Amino acid sequence: AQRVTQPEKLLSVFKGAPVELKCNYSYSGSPELFWYVQYSRQRLQLLLRHISRESIKGFTADLNKGETSFHLKKPFAQEEDSAMYYCALSGHNNNDMRFGAGTRLTVKP
């Protein structure tokens, strides 16, 4: 069974501080991992996916298969990063996307 765990429901940092949102997963095959973000009053949208290996809005995430983790990081948080962040997993050959419970990030001025 595939499962995504985000251990922190709430995370608060000051502007300019580094931020790391944790995500751990369990899946027996080769997973595709994603981070989705939901800003206030906006739709849930894709932030980044592991196969792209890109940085979006200063965020990066590295898939660590040994630790089964896909933590989201940003070296210097901005106030506009305040949002709800969801880690998601999709099996390579199946079609349902499983989401973690989400972490609400607040960046204080």
Add this chain to the structure above:
Amino acid sequence: KAGVTQTPRYLIKTRGQQVTLSCSPISGHRSVSWYQQTPGQGLQFLFEYFSETQRNKGNFPGRFSGRQFSNSRSEMNVSTLELGDSALYLCASSPSGYNEQFFGPGTRLTVL
């Protein structure tokens, strides 16, 4: 391209009633997934449809059902509503299912 649309946006029902929610995917997208979002449980996968066939189903009782039409539009139905069904129901579409999903604004269902 127009985004994913969901109707209605808000719905109030009473226990025991049934409800049908509608989702229109992005043009060309053949996969439609449904999710239930609640403060306590987060985002939970309901089911996914592709070319009018249900390909995957989450862990929800049989009261939750869905279908997809030949134009890829999808509906989900909840029968015999319970208070715990109050939630935001999100629909997402994608070209094939296991890549980026594009979400609609959701339908807020309140069961009284």
